[in-house]
Amino acid sequence: MRKRRFYPLATVAVLAVASVVAAPATAARSNWVPQPVPAAYAVTADVNSTVTMDDGVSLAVSVVYPANLGTTTRAAGTFPVLLTQNPYGSALLDPTSYGTYFVQRGYIYVAASVRGTGTSGGQTDWLGARQGQDGANLVNWAAHSLSGSNGAVGLDGCSYLGVDQWYTAAAVGANSPLKAIAPFCTDSDSYNDIATAGGIPGQFIPAVAGILPRGPQDNAQTDPLSVTSNDLKNGGPRSYNGSYWDGLSVQKLLPKIVANGIPALTEAGWNDLYPAGNMGAYVAAQNAYYGRPLTAPIAAGAPVTGRYQAIVGPWTHGAHVTEDVLADIRKEWFDTWLKGTPTGMADTTTPLHLFQNTANRWVDGAAWPPSMNTGTYFLNAGGTLTSTPPTTAGTDPLYWSLPWFPATYNSPAMTQDSVLDGPINVSVYLSSTTKEAEVSATVNLVAPTGAVTKQADGILLGSMRALDTQQSWYGSGGSLIQASHPFTQASQQFLTPNSTVRMDISVNPNFTLIPAGYRLQLVLSTQPSSYHVPLTPTAAQTANLNFGQYTVSRSPQAASSMTLPLASPSLFTTSPVNWGPSS
Numbered sequence: 187m188r189k190r191r192f193y194p195l196a197t198v199a200v201l202a203v204a205s206v207v208a209a210p211a212t213a214a215r216s217n218w219v220p221q222p223v224p225a226a227y228a229v230t231a232d233v234n235s236t237v238t239m240d241d242g243v244s245l246a247v248s249v250v251y252p253a254n255l256g257t258t259t260r261a262a263g264t265f266p267v268l269l270t271q272n273p274y275g276s277a278l279l280d281p282t283s284y285g286t287y288f289v290q291r292g293y294i295y296v297a298a299s300v301r302g303t304g305t306s307g308g309q310t311d312w313l314g315a316r317q318g319q320d321g322a323n324l325v326n327w328a329a330h331s332l333s334g335s336n337g338a339v340g341l342d343g344c345s346y347l348g349v350d351q352w353y354t355a356a357a358v359g360a361n362s363p364l365k366a367i368a369p370f371c372t373d374s375d376s377y378n379d380i381a382t383a384g385g386i387p388g389q390f391i392p393a394v395a396g397i398l399p400r401g402p403q404d405n406a407q408t409d410p411l412s413v414t415s416n417d418l419k420n421g422g423p424r425s426y427n428g429s430y431w432d433g434l435s436v437q438k439l440l441p442k443i444v445a446n447g448i449p450a451l452t453e454a455g456w457n458d459l460y461p462a463g464n465m466g467a468y469v470a471a472q473n474a475y476y477g478r479p480l481t482a483p484i485a486a487g488a489p490v491t492g493r494y495q496a497i498v499g500p501w502t503h504g505a506h507v508t509e510d511v512l513a514d515i516r517k518e519w520f521d522t523w524l525k526g527t528p529t530g531m532a533d534t535t536t537p538l539h540l541f542q543n544t545a546n547r548w549v550d551g552a553a554w555p556p557s558m559n560t561g562t563y564f565l566n567a568g569g570t571l572t573s574t575p576p577t578t579a580g581t582d583p584l585y586w587s588l589p590w591f592p593a594t595y596n597s598p599a600m601t602q603d604s605v606l607d608g609p610i611n612v613s614v615y616l617s618s619t620t621k622e623a624e625v626s627a628t629v630n631l632v633a634p635t636g637a638v639t640k641q642a643d644g645i646l647l648g649s650m651r652a653l654d655t656q657q658s659w660y661g662s663g664g665s666l667i668q669a670s671h672p673f674t675q676a677s678q679q680f681l682t683p684n685s686t687v688r689m690d691i692s693v694n695p696n697f698t699l700i701p702a703g704y705r706l707q708l709v710l711s712t713q714p715s716s717y718h719v720p721l722t723p724t725a726a727q728t729a730n731l732n733f734g735q736y737t738v739s740r741s742p743q744a745a746s747s748m749t750l751p752l753a754s755p756s757l758f759t760t761s762p763v764n765w766g767p768s769s
Contacts, residue, residue, distance in 0.1 A: 218530040219763050220514040225290035227252035230260050232282055237298070237327045239320055243308040243403075246299040247324070250282045250289050251334055264336035266365075266524040267294045267328040270343040271321055271350045275304035275399035285342065287513045293520070294334055295342075298324050300350065302404040302411075310398060311410035312391060313350055313376070313434055321354025322362075329363030338524040339363050342516065344371040344453075344507045346394070349436070352467075355450070356442040364446075366523035368516050370453040371504050374466025377431035377673065380459065380719060384691070385650035385673050386624065386727065387418040387425050389720040390459065421724035427673035437470040437481055444474040449493040449532065451519045453512065455501030456543065459719055461642060461694040468496035468538060469554055483659050486553040495537040498697070499766045506767050515765065539765045542605070543641075544631070545699035546768050548761035555608030555695075557753035560661035563597055563706065565738065565746040571597040571706060579741035582710075586624060586734040589713035593738060596632060597706040604700045605758065608751040609659065609668035610642060610693035612708065615744035617687070617737045621680040622730035623648030624723065626714045627691045629748070630707040631700060638707065644693035645714050647727070651689045652677040658690075665749045668692055680730070686737075686744055694718075699755060708748050710738065 230251040236244040252261040268288050285295030301320055302310025311317065321341070329337045341351040341364065348369035358364045373379035380390050395415040400406045417424035424430050432438055443450065450471060452464040470480050471494035484490065497515070499506070506512055521527040536550035563571035567580050582593045612627040626645040630638045650673055657670035669690035671677070681687060700706070712734070714721050723731060740746050 217762065218534065220511075220518050221529075222510065222514050223291055223517065226255070226292060227261055227290050228255050228257060229253055229286055229289045230258050237324060239301075239323050243301060244306065245301060245320060245324070246305040248282050248297045249332070250285065250295050252289055252292055252294070260334070264334055265292055265294045266338040266340065266520070267296055267332060267335050268340050268342045268520065269296045269298065269321075269324055269328055270341070270347050271298050271300050271317070271324070271354070272343070273300040273303045273310070273346050273398055275299060284508065287508075288342070288517065288520070291517055294332070296324070296328055296332070299401070302401045302409060303398050304401060306401045307403045308401065309409040310400060310404050312414045313346075313353060315353065315357070315433060317350050318353030318357035321350060322357040322359070325354065325358055325362060325364045337363055338365050340365060340520045340524050341367040341369070343369070344504050348372040352436045352439050352443065355446060355448040356439040358446055358448070360446055362446060362448070364448055366449045366451075366520060368451045368519055369464075369467075370507050370512075371458065372436070372452060372454065372464055372467070373460045374436045374464060374470070376434040376436070377427045381418060381431070382425070382673070383714070383719055383721055384645035385647040385671070386645065386721045386723050387421075389722055391415055392419055419722075419724070421726050425724060426675045437466050440467065440470040440474045440480065444471060449523055451495050451497070451516065453497040453499070453507070455499050455503065455505060456541070456696055457500065457502045457718070459503045461696070461718060464496050465498065465554060465695060468494060481657055483558070484552065484554045485558075486556065488553065490535065490537055490552040492532040492534040492537050495534070495539065497539045497765050499541045500543055500769060501766070509767070511764060511766050539761065539763070540697045541765070541768070542758065543696065543698040544701065548763065548765045549697075549758045550761045550763070551758070555667070555751045557607055557751060557757060558661040559752060560663070560665045560667060560749050561752045562665060562747050562749045563708070565595050565708070565740040567740070569593070569595050571595045571708060571748065575742055575745040576740050577742060581740065582738045584625070584710060584712050584736040584738060586620075586712045586731050586736070589711050592709050592711040595708045599634070599703050599705050600700055602702050603755045605753040605755055606641065606696055606698045606700055606750055607753045609695040610644075610748065610750040611666045611669050612644065612691040612693055612748045613666070614689045614691065614710065614746045615686055615739035616648070616689055617684050617739075618648065618681050618734045619683055620730060620732070620734035621649075621683060622727065623681060623689070623734060623736055624712055624731055625689060625691060625736070626711045627693055627748075628709040628711070629693055629750070630709065631698065632705040632707050634703045641698055642694040642696045643714070643718065644691045645721070646671070646689050646691045648687060648689055649678045649680045649730075651687060652679060653690055661749070661751055666690060667749055667751055686739060712736065
């Protein structure tokens, strides 16, 4: 038996409904829970081949088949196919070992090397429409030309191998043999989730570009991936948001995917490279299915479908994906849509599966955020957070060159249990001695013992502070809880030195029980010393930031604050399903 081995992305720190195979609802299991199934097959040796794309480029594929138990002899009959698209080559990832679990349970597993990587031809890129079209070609080949296929295809994989599923699902068109996808460890908006944060380029894409094994026809100096990587490092056009990144946004792809009738089960971690990155995909999928505004919050009581489900656990990037709990869940998902097994999994009215931190339990829901009730805390004298605005003027200093001197604010102890259930907005009224500012916000919980646990973070350049009020989210009383910024070159507006501006920093979402006696803590700093994606301002940004001295206002006229969604614990009940490990 092959050892299932996860690919090395985390270690480099460095992605009208058509007809489908569906189980009759009347035959479905009630009170669905995943059903562990022992291996019914062994696994054959890899069968290596190539598949020619519509533009003549050949992609390398490896195929493994179910084998008779105790042998490597291919089992008789036809089977559904699971396809994964891998950019890392066989030296970094055994291209078929990830699928061993599924082959042992009656699936053919196909691993294709992404265009321009490994032994595949063509030029490599950072995902996108061309890779989606390649995926559509591979789906048709797997359904109609692959020996042993029964014609039903699903997509499997985590991180890059998860993200490229979205592009394939958008490219296949209606009535495709692609019946379901399971994009795990993925983001929802490539520009904001992984390429940059707050307008500051990250090191992730350039780092991935540096380790990908380039294919025989690729030029690593000039290929499309290198253009993107160089722009992010040097402040070129792709370091800003715009049409290029719009074409890579998973959220913007969801109307096509829904119209193509492709169900999706997603997964991410609260502590991922892009924390809760699949939440945007869940929201966009549900909204696209019901014809609502694509990126609007899903209100309590709004209809949802079990065709689009999300799992968010207390995990780092790729954690536990190849272990049996999450593998059993994916098997049930694929069995539902590819084999027509009446699992009952898709019949749920609570397709959002969230691990509630501190409470250490799984909760099933539908709305996101579950509650739009908010609490606002104002930055006040003595490093305090108070429920009322300051009555006298005051300021706190920050220094860009001295990030180890942050400004820290603590709330009083909570008098009753409460649940942080969504994104957070930090509004900072700030002036700078320079034309640019860089402010990060970290939200922590402080236990009665004094132990500090990070909940979420966010960052923003002052020049990128323009607020898109149509895309931003507002809670009860019109309070801003999730700021959306254009991050375009056209929206950029540098600061006038020593003039106060408002910066709305979008802090990533979380879902945490805050017990009575705990305090909230907000830490403002000038650099992301522990940000989840390593960030490096460009040379031009650094020149504008150098030696900046910031003044944070806490006055009645310019009251800096933190607003977060807070719900009653009674709103939530423990899920009957274990959606994954609790750490």
